[in-house]
Amino acid sequence: MKIAALGIDVGSTTVKMVGVNTAGEMVWNHLEVVDPRVEKQVDSFIDILQKEIGSREGIPLVATGYGRNLVHQAVKKVTEITCHARGVFRQLGHGGTLVDIGGQDSKVIIVGDQGRVIDFAMNDKCAAGTGRFLENSAARMQVPIEEMGAVALSATEEVSISSTCTVFAESEIISMVAHGVAVEPILMGLHRSLIRRIVSMVHSVGLVPPLLLSGGVVKNPAIRKVIEEETKEKVFMPEHPQLMGAYGAALFALDME
Numbered sequence: 001m002k003i004a005a006l007g008i009d010v011g012s013t014t015v016k017m018v019g020v021n022t023a024g025e026m027v028w029n030h031l032e033v034v035d036p037r038v039e040k041q042v043d044s045f046i047d048i049l050q051k052e053i054g055s056r057e058g059i060p061l062v063a064t065g066y067g068r069n070l071v072h073q074a075v076k077k078v079t080e081i082t083c084h085a086r087g088v089f090r091q092l093g094h095g096g097t098l099v100d101i102g103g104q105d106s107k108v109i110i111v112g113d114q115g116r117v118i119d120f121a122m123n124d125k126c127a128a129g130t131g132r133f134l135e136n137s138a139a140r141m142q143v144p145i146e147e148m149g150a151v152a153l154s155a156t157e158e159v160s161i162s163s164t165c166t167v168f169a170e171s172e173i174i175s176m177v178a179h180g181v182a183v184e185p186i187l188m189g190l191h192r193s194l195i196r197r198i199v200s201m202v203h204s205v206g207l208v209p210p211l212l213l214s215g216g217v218v219k220n221p222a223i224r225k226v227i228e229e230e231t232k233e234k235v236f237m238p239e240h241p242q243l244m245g246a247y248g249a250a251l252f253a254l255d256m257e
Helices: 038-053 080-092 131-141 145-153 166-178 183-205 221-231 241-255
Strands: 005-010 014-020 026-033 061-064 096-101 106-111 117-123 211-214
Touching: 005 038, 005 080, 005 241, 014 038, 014 241, 026 038, 026 241, 061 080, 061 241, 080 096, 080 106, 080 117, 080 211, 080 241, 096 183, 106 183, 117 183, 131 145, 131 166, 131 183, 145 183, 145 221, 166 183, 183 221, 211 221, 211 241
Parallel strands: 005 061, 096 211
Antiparallel strands: 005 014, 014 026, 096 106, 106 117
């Protein structure tokens, strides 16, 4: 395995590192839940890589994500918006409207030629349009987060979650459970509520087809189904949506070779 460049995405919930070859193909990756001691965690990522390839001497590393400024080994830091656009463009071969749903924020990015960012909107002030909204709800409903989408899709009906605030939505859930409403329709309503907030962001920048997805949350099948229903657009997703920020960062590192 020959690695020519590395990218690391230090996000709010996970840290991802990607290695690419000289052709820009993803040939190595590693992912972990983020540790409060990010600097030490990045050192451990590099140790893991070096055990596999021998040495990373001479291999450039570009950092992105919330904690990018903590990656002292990086030769450059690039915003996650720019990196997700670059990574998804390279994976799918075209631009469009990219919806990136992360644990702590959501972004809508208009991606142009060569993965260039044309415009974007971002929600980083409220948890209701992010993965944290579903994570909190899953805990309240005692459903494993990785099973949440499948359980929601098994619903034969759907209830409306009117609150656009995570705290108030939790109060709604408690009330519904107390009145005997089943888990499945509540979960479907929660997915619908989250996606409607994101779709309003899409409309704020203007939907330029096709609709593209990235971020760990979009691995949830209910997210994909509801966003198609709400936008009336078919969605396209790369093979590793959670790694697109790190992949884009690695492509920027490759440019420095």
